[in-house]
Amino acid sequence: MVRAVRFSRFGGPSVLAYEPVDDVATPAGRIRVRVEAAGLNVYDTKRREGREGDVRFPAGNGSEFAGVVEELGEGATGFSAGQPVLGRAYFRSQAxxxxxxxxxxxxxxxxxxxxxxxxxxxxxxxxxxLVRFAGIGPADTVLVSAAAGGVGSVVVQLARLAGATVLGTAGDRNADFLESVGVLRVPYGPELAERVRRAAPGPVTAVLDLHGRETIEAGLALGVAPSRIVTLADRPAAEELGTAALPSGPADSADLARVASLVAAGEVVLPIDRVFPVEDVVAAYEHFEGRHLRGKVVLRF
Structure with missing residues (x-):
């Protein structure tokens, strides 16, 4: 029996179910992967609540995974049965x-x-x-919001590897982690620009926003060029305020391979906040959506 995490109506985590699905043959040009772990992301929540995307029920869930190649469909090349892999399967990785x-x-x-x-x-x-689009380099002092989250924790480290001085917004519980990766922590909240100004060793030259409008407004107050205030979290605010947003484009597997190598070598750390068995998917999303996290929440199969 093959099972997958799906939902058949919009709502909170309770609408998710790990349930049996049809197990079809591997089509030509495709590779069948047995999933061993799958991450949770903010977009999962937005989509499940009906705030993003065109959803048809019953809908699959999740977009990233790691596993082992089981079978290659006709014409599929580049991998072999039994090979460990990681990657993406949009809106169906939790299976x-x-x-x-x-x-x-x-x-x-x-x-x-x-x-x-x-x-x-x-x-x-x-x-x-994000780091490449913003052109982050050794001459930069960068503010990153939500710096201890799943994306933010990697952003700050890649910016550091690019040679930049990095400040990151985060709560008290994540102060030690940010310090351990060479990031100056700034508490989030009102009057952010003033706290950043006091903490920064020099003028802030770029802002990478993973939180929302508050960070964009702080960047403008700090005198950062609008083209170098890049948001992933609030495109409407960026459009209104004349700043930049990370453009949508085709996924680049070369980026994934590079970051995977950096993490495997210990040059970048991806913190794992908590691992849940897939049978506890509802509890996993309740945890994910209910608190400030350090890194990723992951389902284990």
Missing amino acids: DAVRVKPEEIVARPAALPVEVAGGLDVAGRTAAE
């Missing part, structure tokens, strides 16, 4: 098995724990895209 295109997965380094690999695709690729 016992997924069928993906070869370009949607990359080889999983042997030193990369499966729980970390299962939560890496969205955070790793998005962080790499």
